[in-house]
Amino acid sequence: MSINLVPMPNEFHTDYKLFFRRNILESITVEYDSEYSAEEYSIVIDDKGAAVKCSTKAGENCAHQTLRQLEFGYSGNIPYLTIHDKPAFSHRGFLIDCCRHFFTVEELKKMIDAAALFKFNKFHWHLTEDQGWRMEIKKYPLLTEKGSQRPYSNFGRYYDSKPYGGFYTQEEMKDIVEYCRKKSIDVIPEIEIPGHSSACLHAYPHLSCTGKEVPVRTHAGIFKDILCAGKEEVYEFLFNVIDEMTAIFPGEYIHIGGDEAPKDRWKECPHCNRKMRELGLENYEQLQGYMLNRIYDHLQKKGKQAITWNESLRGGNLEKGIIVQNWMEKNDECTIRASQGGKIIVSDFFHYYVNYPLGMTPLKKTYMYEPIPSELHENMRKNIIGVETPVWTEFIDNFEDMSKMCFPRMAAVAETGWTNRDKKDYVDFKHRLTYVIRMVEEMGLKYPDVSQWDPRFLQSAKQVIKFAYNMYNKETVKALRK
Ligand SMILES: [Zn+2]
Structure with missing residues (x-):
């Protein structure tokens, strides 16, 4: 099962049965929880809107970007879902x-x-x-x-x-x-x-x-x-x-x-x-x-x-x-x-x-x-x-x-x-x-x-040849020789 988000959240669940049918970005509540690491966040979307949990502004921003992508991808018709997410690399x-x-x-x-x-x-x-x-x-x-x-x-x-x-x-x-x-x-x-x-x-x-x-x-x-x-x-x-x-x-x-x-x-x-x-x-x-x-x-x-x-x-x-x-x-x-x-x-x-x-x-x-x-x-x-x-x-x-x-x-x-x-x-x-x-x-x-x-392959070869060709002119060749 997938969802229109990049990067893909590390844990998420939805059954696509119920939908939040308003602008989600206007229905966000944020709760700070010190158990979360710096960029970790969770989101629960239900009939009340989006409930975000995180421990820092960075986590809140990551949640916000996820919600922006959801609002864009599902235009006011977002499935009820839960996400719990944190990055692979810092x-x-x-x-x-x-x-x-x-x-x-x-x-x-x-x-x-x-x-x-x-x-x-x-x-x-x-x-x-x-x-x-x-x-x-x-x-x-x-x-x-x-x-x-x-x-x-x-x-x-x-x-x-x-x-x-x-x-x-x-x-x-x-x-x-x-x-x-x-x-x-x-x-x-x-x-x-x-x-x-x-x-x-x-x-x-x-x-x-x-x-x-x-x-x-x-x-x-x-x-x-x-x-x-x-x-x-x-x-x-x-x-x-x-x-x-x-x-x-x-x-x-x-x-x-x-x-x-x-x-x-x-x-x-x-x-x-x-x-x-x-x-x-x-x-x-x-x-x-x-x-x-x-x-x-x-x-x-x-x-x-x-x-x-x-x-x-x-x-x-x-x-x-x-x-x-x-x-x-x-x-x-x-x-x-x-x-x-x-x-x-x-x-x-x-x-x-x-x-x-x-x-x-x-x-x-x-x-x-x-x-x-x-x-x-x-x-x-x-x-x-x-x-x-x-x-x-x-x-x-x-x-x-x-x-x-x-x-x-x-x-x-x-x-x-x-x-x-x-x-x-x-x-x-x-x-x-x-x-x-x-x-x-x-x-x-x-x-x-x-x-x-x-x-x-052919398209690639054309692009590479064109790129290499464009790197040079009379002047650059002269400069390289020098
Ligand atoms: Zn020296």
Whole structure:
């Protein structure tokens, strides 16, 4: 038996015999019960309306989203039912890259509305990159004055000769935080350390190893100029930036990057090499571990938790308390870390990256992915704290295209994050989603027709070829050769 809800509740019962025939949202009573865990809730719908039980505002919000979906799906004709529900994972996140392309506060709010509908509880906000620094930091005004602007954009088909830029003021970021708070979504801002930092180095070149001018990048890629790990002034800069971030973002987490940082400059840098010798470090990956550990210590003093991408495990010296976000499929280092008690968030590239065409990552592939590695011992499975779906925007330059990439696949990640594995069923999910997804259209988002959610082989091949073709033009090929 099923019901038009996404994610599917973990326990529900109805016999579809009796119906509540008014607007359920106007007939809700809420009772707080301390026996319930944070996001747990129950709902009983009978002739009096909906009686909700929960122990926190987060639980109440989850119940509210369930009721909104019921009201929409059954339009004033909701069967009497009981639901008792709580999430499979505590971390259910979505990442938006606002650096490669910029999205306005109003656009982000639409995405947040849609994410809340599916009970996401973490908004990972990617704010600093090679192609633009998007976060106002008052102590370092050049970060946004210079670092938020690039002279043109060269993302294949999305070639645009006009200057491109934008950033969020601290007031705007606080506005987003407050908007999310009302929906029980924590904002996790990300500052990329030490790589993906060209825009930062363009504003303040002395923070790199060479001290030479670095451009804000105009094309996609991985760049050799990264923050120097040997200069003390780099740490001072990062601590100051993070102090302003912690004043804006009251949540528990700050993401400190740690991915795709080539060590070419560090190898030639007297400061980095001196630091390595002083600390007795064996290799440059350990130097990255040291750098991120220092940031982590600083965050801990402020009562904050740090998250990094999985590459930061390579040195083998990353502090145990740092949460690792794994984007490489079934990464062994992550499995080992989880088996030793380290916390892991799963964002697998091949399944959860929604910036690739449905022909490459169809809905079913995203839905069927099992985030917990099978080799992980039962007792250690709790260390996989959740799932997160990123939308990277090198090849997405407007909100409509972004929302079409995010939906329907974000809903599949939401259900994996919420619904227990034994309750998941793809055919049923897809059927339920065809109803519920119409709600995101009312929020101003677009999604592809259901016939495109799981494309057939030829259609898939066409999409993948077109996508690859669109990534390149004469300029990008030239840049890649360089
Ligand atoms: Zn250096």
